[in-house]
Amino acid sequence: MTPYNPFNRNFGSGTRTKAVRPDMKWHELTRAGNIYEPGNANTYETGDWRSIRPVWNKERCIHCLFCWRYCPDASVIAKDGKFETFDYKHCKGCGICAKVCPVNAIDMVSEDEIEKVKEANKDEN
Amino acid sequence: MATLKELSKVEERFVGGHRLCAGCGHGITVRMILNAAEGSNVVVGCATGCLEVASTIYPYTAWKCSFIHNAFENAGATISGVEAAYRALKKKGKVKEDFKFIAFGGDGGTYDIGLQSLSGAMERGHNIVYVCLDNEAYMNTGIQRSSATPTGADTTTSPAGKVIPGKQQPRKDLTAIMAAHNIPYVAQTAINNWQDVHKKAKKALEVEGPAFINVLSPCPRGWRYNTPDIVEITKLAVETRFWPLFEVENGKWKLNYKPKKYVPIEEFLKPQGRFRHLFKPGNEHLIKAIQEEVDSRWLALLERCGETPELPPR
Numbered sequence: 001m002t003p004y005n006p007f008n009r010n011f012g013s014g015t016r017t018k019a020v021r022p023d024m025k026w027h028e029l030t031r032a033g034n035i036y037e038p039g040n041a042n043t044y045e046t047g048d049w050r051s052i053r054p055v056w057n058k059e060r061c062i063h064c065l066f067c068w069r070y071c072p073d074a075s076v077i078a079k080d081g082k083f084e085t086f087d088y089k090h091c092k093g094c095g096i097c098a099k100v101c102p103v104n105a106i107d108m109v110s111e112d113e114i115e116k117v118k119e120a121n122k123d124e125n
Numbered sequence: 126m127a128t129l130k131e132l133s134k135v136e137e138r139f140v141g142g143h144r145l146c147a148g149c150g151h152g153i154t155v156r157m158i159l160n161a162a163e164g165s166n167v168v169v170g171c172a173t174g175c176l177e178v179a180s181t182i183y184p185y186t187a188w189k190c191s192f193i194h195n196a197f198e199n200a201g202a203t204i205s206g207v208e209a210a211y212r213a214l215k216k217k218g219k220v221k222e223d224f225k226f227i228a229f230g231g232d233g234g235t236y237d238i239g240l241q242s243l244s245g246a247m248e249r250g251h252n253i254v255y256v257c258l259d260n261e262a263y264m265n266t267g268i269q270r271s272s273a274t275p276t277g278a279d280t281t282t283s284p285a286g287k288v289i290p291g292k293q294q295p296r297k298d299l300t301a302i303m304a305a306h307n308i309p310y311v312a313q314t315a316i317n318n319w320q321d322v323h324k325k326a327k328k329a330l331e332v333e334g335p336a337f338i339n340v341l342s343p344c345p346r347g348w349r350y351n352t353p354d355i356v357e358i359t360k361l362a363v364e365t366r367f368w369p370l371f372e373v374e375n376g377k378w379k380l381n382y383k384p385k386k387y388v389p390i391e392e393f394l395k396p397q398g399r400f401r402h403l404f405k406p407g408n409e410h411l412i413k414a415i416q417e418e419v420d421s422r423w424l425a426l427l428e429r430c431g432e433t434p435e436l437p438p439r
Binding site: 029030033035037038039040041042043044045046049050063064065066068069070071072073074075078080081082087089090091092093094095096098099100 | 129130131132133134137138139140141142143144145146147148149150151152153156157180181182183184185186187188189190191192194316319345352353354355356357
């Protein structure tokens with residue numbers, strides 16, 4: 001870490017590649033608070049906001065992609081025009097996908113239930 | 126008209142990890158609009174509001190495209206400046222690629238605070254698209270009334286109680302104000318009809334000159350409805366004629382959707398907590414007044430669109 005020098009004309013210019021960390025001093029930040037990595041919010045996980053989780057039912061899905069269209073968090077991943085998976089790292093569990101699904105192929109399951117099942121499986125192993 | 130299968134192959138330009146509330150209408154609207162821009166390079170500007178403070182928290186950005194930050198009142202001025210700079214650089218041959226310019230503003234940053242800069246940008250004829258995400262109050266600061274708030278809505282600065290029954294003034298018709306600028310394209314749309322949003326966004330991006338789109342983008346916190354019901358609530362707004370879908374292309378008004386049946390405004394008001402006080406006994410006259418306002422605005426709109434001014438059959 002370079003010490004702060006008020007006579008350095010380049011101070012505050014930061015480095016374009018270095019990620020910004022909370023422990024950085026203000027003069028180490030990027031100039032004008034610019035962000036040089038588009039879409040880096042992807043690395044911030046909002047999945048722990050969720051209390052209910054959407055679970056996809058493969059048999060019932062007709063791949064209409066309404067869930068993809070109405071997801072506010074871009075957490076429905078479609079591949080080649082078909083439903084692929086949910087992005088549980090970013091899904092906030094709003095339940096819109098389950099509501100707009102015309103064939104009820106998405107169930108909203110409580111995270112507590114999922115935890116319980118996980119715990120039970122752990123004991124068995 | 127592209128199908129969802131084709132559209133889902135377009136690269137996502139508003140990524141997850143932004144901090145909008147669960148079930149926020151803004152995330153859906155922005156994804157729809159940027160999806161309609163498909164492969165073209167986009168520069169986005171954002172007026173202060175929920176969308177801006179939730180999507181660009183330093184050092185993160187949810188935008189996978191150029192993004193310019195500005196204050197509450199100058200989204201229109203900023204994006205028009207960026208567009209003017211781009212034109213100058215292109216003339217000098219310093220920029221080779223083509224760019225599209227989109228500004229997003231909430232209803233506070235568009236209807237009230239940003240109106241003068243937006244009006245100026247539209248009048249100067251910059252090649253930009255301004256999208257107003259109308260959630261009908263200042264939701265970011267905690268649900269204060271704006272000029273987009275409908276009559277009777279309970280907000281923190283128009284609290285429903287013994288003295289007043291919610292907001293007392295009628296809402297401003299911003300789409301008509303923008304149409305009065307005689308710009309090439311003005312449209313009003315709602316997210317329940319994704320084809321309509323997609324079509325209008327595409328038209329606005331393709332048109333030469335300024336374009337304005339007003340999108341109804343529900344807020345589960347401020348409107349106090351059941352979060353997953355976002356599509357139903359927007360659909361009711363359209364069916365009750367509270368939020369008509371129309372477009373104005375080169376001064377020609379066109380109605381895009383005409384409800385087949387007369388749906389009373391109660392259907393739209395009932396699921397929302399902000400209108401709960403209207404259903405208390407003794408407040409029937411308030412709902413009647415809202416219904417009268419909706420009906421008279423609908424008739425005026427039909428007349429502008431060159432259709433027979435009559436209410437849908439009951």
